[in-house]
Amino acid sequence: MNIRNRFNRILFPLFGIGALIWFLVRVIPKPSRATYPCMRVAYPIASSFVIYILGLTVSAFAFGKIREHWPKARYWAAICFFLLAIIISFITFQSDRPPVYANTINIDTANMPIGVPRGIYPGRVIWARNPDATNENCTNDAFGKAYYLPENTNFNVVNDMVINSILSFTGKSSVQEAWDTLFIYFNMKKGKGTVGYQTGEKIFIKTNGVGSVVTSTIDHSIPNIIGYTMARTSPQPV
Numbered sequence: 165m166n167i168r169n170r171f172n173r174i175l176f177p178l179f180g181i182g183a184l185i186w187f188l189v190r191v192i193p194k195p196s197r198a199t200y201p202c203m204r205v206a207y208p209i210a211s212s213f214v215i216y217i218l219g220l221t222v223s224a225f226a227f228g229k230i231r232e233h234w235p236k237a238r239y240w241a242a243i244c245f246f247l248l249a250i251i252i253s254f255i256t257f258q259s260d261r262p263p264v265y266a267n268t269i270n271i272d273t274a275n276m277p278i279g280v281p282r283g284i285y286p287g288r289v290i291w292a293r294n295p296d297a298t299n300e301n302c303t304n305d306a307f308g309k310a311y312y313l314p315e316n317t318n319f320n321v322v323n324d325m326v327i328n329s330i331l332s333f334t335g336k337s338s339v340q341e342a343w344d345t346l347f348i349y350f351n352m353k354k355g356k357g358t359v360g361y362q363t364g365e366k367i368f369i370k371t372n373g374v375g376s377v378v379t380s381t382i383d384h385s386i387p388n389i390i391g392y393t394m395a396r397t398s399p400q401p402v
Contacts, residue, residue: 180213223249283333284349290333292325304393311393 183206191198198207226249233242281287299316303309310316327339336342347360361367 176216177213179209180216183207183209184213186210284345285333285335288333290329292329294321294325297321297325307392 187203187206187210190200190203197203226245229245230242230249233245277287297318298311299318302311302316304311330339330342330346331337334342334345336345344360348358351357351359
């Protein structure tokens, strides 16, 4: 047995146990997570590991029964357990998944939206881009040089992008009308009637913080440079 095979035999149980635990911890509380890409990767590894363990267990049980029945001249029972052990061992060690290829049958054509359109103007999506919003010379490779810092972002340009996006999204000519339209639509969808923003109401903005790395729960500091430079949501638009 070469070093590579030995290494693989050590890694398989480790990856199998890890994938199984990861799959169970994520999917049991929320079954819909089984469709996540990471779960689709973990499932084949976890299921192969479970089949492997079950196969070894059943085979060991069958061979134990052979040793029990053969000395007592229970040959037919011993032969049956022998066949069971051979079949289970064959299935366990030969089970494999064929290559999986992308499905090209149901590919959606260009400019053919899917799903149910929603919003003030159902299906409307606004995209804003301005190269002047950021510093093109930012290296983003050291503390104090992150792309999302104020010195690397032109706030006036970002502010204009947000304003133009809101106006385009609502079809209004003023910022006040645009925001009022947004709040009225939101309240109507929530069953609160055709009312806009009321004084004292709190606005919650949900950002995509999945890629942001925070390592300290005390002061929310990020001591490593990788986490420091990989924030997924720039604070300026917020």
